[in-house]
Amino acid sequence: MNRMIKGSMACAMLSAAMVFGGCQTVEVQEKIVEVKAPTKEELFLDRVAKGEPMPVEEILSYIENSRDEWYGWGEGFDFPVHRAEKYLKDWTIVLDPGHGGDAHKKNWKRGPTGVREAAINLRVGLILKALLENSGAQVKLTRADDSYDMGLTARAEVANTIVRKRDGGVGADLFISLHHNAAAPSANYTTVWFHGPVKWSEPDLDPAKYVAHEIGWALRTQVGKTNPLMNDQQMYASGFGVLKMATVPAFLCESTFHTNPDEEQRLRDAEYNFREAYAIYKGLVEYAYGGRPTQSAPVVKVEGSELVIKTKLVDGSGEKWWGHDKERTISSSVNVTVDGKRAYVAYDSKTKELVAKIATADLAEGEKHEVNVHHINMFKHSNYPQRYGFKIAAEGKEVEAKQLPIKRNGLNN
Ligand SMILES: [Zn+2]
Structure with missing residues (x-):
């Protein structure tokens, strides 16, 4: 042209x-x-037409320069902008391309012909970052090139300590570690891993399930071979270091197996990496579209022999939607525990106000107490945060409970 x-x-x-x-x-x-010199976009489309392997720079250039064209749903574009991507606007997402700096290590995390997992993870991370930034999300990579490795704790700390643009708070909205799996040559299925018992992991599992389904579908891995959601303590007794150190919602993708000979050859190509990154992006958009519920910080007060807890639930589906005054919280899912004991709960679906009460005699001994608030919205998405800590004050004095990290084994029990 x-x-x-x-x-x-x-x-x-x-x-x-x-x-x-x-x-x-x-x-x-x-x-x-x-x-007559072709533009970068034309080069890109030409390579797609010829089925040639794509350098990652060309994919990144295409995303940066051709975004408007992507709105062509059904017009031959494999990776159109998701019309609901605005729901990710101002989310803070930390992406963690696994491993790195290992090109000099012989036979270290490589496929049968030598394709390195660290290099694949990084390409997926770079492309996913570009896609998510186009949606208006704030995105940070734990490592942005392939010259170095990072400790697992340091990777999680990037997510635990990042300052959110939307409210100035600390801690990413999501932390996603990107990996590819290794096993016998015949294996090539998608798994997405979370840490700890499911009762602690709801904010991890909600986005993870969308992403697992999208990757399996987009990359046509052996869907149905296994349940795609895996507890990391199936693999190691203490779980994956990078997940157990994350105090924010987190999951880890083992998208495909670079040890499968055919898959290894596909993974060389940044256009195939684009397919994977796009699947993760699409899963995250679909998740954000349904909203993540939350609530105001609970206020606690002793009244006579009872502890009274007040908070206001937010279903996460957007205050300005048509029909936002209608109920979007599944009322049977609303519950509150204090120091692990179930409190009596009164929830007003009109005002969204929740009042919970528990006898002070039922509280654990000691100064520090924990209140957990739980609810899900009509998309069956769980609230975040769920844990708050507080100390008892003099009778009648209100105290605002402070957010606690997601409970992880060995970290903050
Ligand atoms: Zn890995």
Whole structure:
């Protein structure tokens, strides 16, 4: 495809030459200059048409420069902008491309012909970052090149300590570790891993299930071979280091197996990495579209022999939706525990206000207490945060409970 560009610069120079030559009556014709060098976007589409392997820079350039074209749903674009991506706007997401800095290590985390897992993870991370940033999310990579490795705790700390743009709070909305799996050559299925008992992991599992289904579908792995959601303590007694150190919602993708010979060859190609990153992006958009419920920080107060807890639930589906005054919280899911004991709960679905009561005699001994608030919305998405800590004050004095991290084994029990 050649683009016709009017040569206005060439025309201006020609006019100047005429003036110096003293010839003032010659009429200057505008010249048409043909520019034949293909643009980056054209190169990209050309490679797609020819089925050639794609360098990651070309994919990133395509995402950066051709975003408007992506709105062409059903017009031959495999990776259109998701029309609901605005629901990810201002989310803070930390992406963690696994491993790194291991090119000098012989036979270390490589496929049968030597494709390195660390390099694949990084390409997926870079492409996913570009996709999510286009949606308006704030995205940070734990490592942005392939020259170094990072400790697992340091990776989780990036997510635990990042300052959110939307509210100035600390801690990412999501932490996603990106990996590819290794096993016998025949294996090539998708797994997404979470840490700890499911009762602690709801904010991890909600986005993880969307992402697991999208990856399996997009990369046509052996869907149905296993349940795609896996507890990391199936693998190691203490779980995966990077997940157990994360105090924010987190999961880890083992998207496909680089040890499968056919899959290894596909994973070389950044266009295939784009397919994987796009699946994760699409899963996250679908999740955000349904909203993550939350609530105001609970306020606790001793009244006589009871502890009274008040909070206001937010179903996460957007305050401005048509029909936002209708109930979108599954009322049977609303419950509150204090120091692990179930409190009596009264929830007003009109005002969204929740009042919970428990006898002070039922509280655990000691100064520090924990209140857990739980509810799910009509998309069956769980609230976050769920844990708060507080100390008892004098009778009648209100105390605002402070958010606690997600409970992880060995970290903050
Ligand atoms: Zn790995």
